[in-house]
Amino acid sequence: MLSAEHRLRHRDDFTVALRTGSRAGTRRLVLHxxxxxxxxxxxxxxxxxxxxxxxxxxxxxxxRLRHLAVARLAVLPAEGGLLVVRALPAAGDATSAELAGDLDRGLRRLGLVDRG
Structure with a gap:
């Protein structure tokens, strides 16, 4: 479960991430x-x-996305970041493995995870 301190809840924070942040997209997800x-x-x-x-x-x-994000919190910067994961229509038919691959790919494109 994603702990309360790691949950993004306020509209203003979503707006900051969506409008001013970096963006990386895949077929099923867009990460801000x-x-x-x-x-x-x-x-x-x-x-x-x-x-x-x-x-x-x-x-x-x-x-599924929340579960995958919890597993990746350790590789994200520890402080001062806002990550918004936006699901595209193709995400509804995707398996957990496909969503995990897209999430990892997006994090690499944003430079948050090593390419290795």
Whole structure:
């Protein structure tokens, strides 16, 4: 489970990440990263719109993404970052392994994870 201190909740934080941050996209996901000067742990938020599917599909997709993000918190910068993971319509039909690959690819493109 993503702890409360690592959850991105406020609209203003989402706006900062989406409008001013760097962006990297894959077929199923778009990742937005904004490094901030505020002293807080790196926080992660998710955007899964109705275009992904019905309620069950959207919630399943978000749960999968949240689980994958928890596993990758250790490789992200420890402080001052906002990461928004936006699911595209193809994410609704994707397996967890496919979403994991897309998430890793996006993190590498943003320069947050080594290419190795």
């Amino acid at each position: 990263w904004a490094a901030t000067d505020r002293a807080h742990p790196t926080r992660v938020g998710f955007v899964v719109s109705k275009a992904v599917g019905g309620s069950v599909v959207r919630h399943r997709t978000q749960r």
